[in-house]
Amino acid sequence: MANAKCESCRFFDEHKVNGAMAAADEGLCRFNPPVSQPEPKSPGLWPVVGAADWCGHYTPEMSAAE
Template identity: 55%
Template sequence: MVITTAGAAACAKCKFFDNAEASADLGLCRYNPPISQPSGEAAGIWPKVEASDWCGHFEPVAA
């Protein structure tokens, strides 16, 4: 079993992190499908995350 620390598993290093946001410190987590919105006219959105965040779904970016 490999133990990964939070720093090594940061969102910025994850293949599901989309840093298309205006800030280098923010991005979108593309692991799950978009979250639906209460209004039927509003499109779903992916969760915004910080590059230093981490979670249990981490997969490293392929080199």
């Protein structure tokens, strides 16, 4: 898909670890609810995606012109 990148998708979010930014080229995908609980009492995990990656759910951020 031309120009589709997670970093410009409305579902891409900052990935923070203990309050600090994780790798600049990574983010969280919030398209779906969290998944893959490591243990029953652990919170679910948001998928970590690469900024330059993309998937079929790609939706551009709304721009001021839209």
